[in-house]
Amino acid sequence: AQKVTQAQTEISVVEKEDVTLDCVYETRDTTYYLFWYKQPPSGELVFLIRRNSFDEQNEISGRYSWNFQKSTSSFNFTITASQVVDSAVYFCALRRGNSGGSNYKLTFGKGTLLTVNP
C-alpha cells in the first residue's frame, strides 16, 4: 500500500519569508513517482513537479525548490521569498512507476494550507 504524510496541516508566514513544506512517503514499489500539486482558493489542481525514484537531484524553478531524499523517504518543497499569491493548499502525491499495466492513480497526502500574509 502507498501512503503520503504531510504532517503540517497549516502554515502561516509573512511575505518574503522562506517556507518549507514537508512530505514523507511509504511505498513497496521499487520505482515510483512523486508529485507536488497546488490548489489555490479557486479550487483547481495545478501540477508543480514530478520526480521519479531514480532521480535524487534537487530541482530549482524560480522561487520553488524541491529536496528529494530517498534515504528518509522525503520529498520536501521550499518556497523562497514567499508571496501572497503563494497562498494555497499544497498536496504531495505518489504514484507507481512505469512497470507495465495501466493503473497509475495518485495517492495524495492530506495537504498543507499555506497562508502568506502581507
Added chain:
Amino acid sequence: AAGVIQSPRHLIKEKRETATLKCYPIPRHDTVYWYQQGPGQDPQFLISFYEKMQSDKGSIPDRFSAQQFSDYHSELNMSSLELGDSALYFCASSLGGLTEAFFGQGTRLTVV
C-alpha cells in the same frame, strides 16, 4: 495548449436525484481518472479508464458508475444522491504512466 475540460462547473441537485459529470481529456491522452474531494479533504481516487476499459477502481460507491467513450471522453453517473456526495469532482488525464496527470477545473456538486 488544450487542457482537460469538465462540465458542468457547478451542479446543484436534490437528494435522491441523479447527476452526470462529463470529462474531455487532453487530446491523445489515453487514460482518464476520476477523483472526489470533500470539503477540507485530499482528492480520493474513484475510478480510471485506459483505452476505454476500466483500469482501476478505488472507493467508488455502487451508486456511481462511469465509462469512457470511443472519443475518449468520460462520464461519471451518480444516482440516488446523498448529502455526503457534495464535493468537488475532478477528472484528470494522462498518456498512460508516461506523463503526469493533468487535472480539469473540477465540477462542484452540491446536494441539497
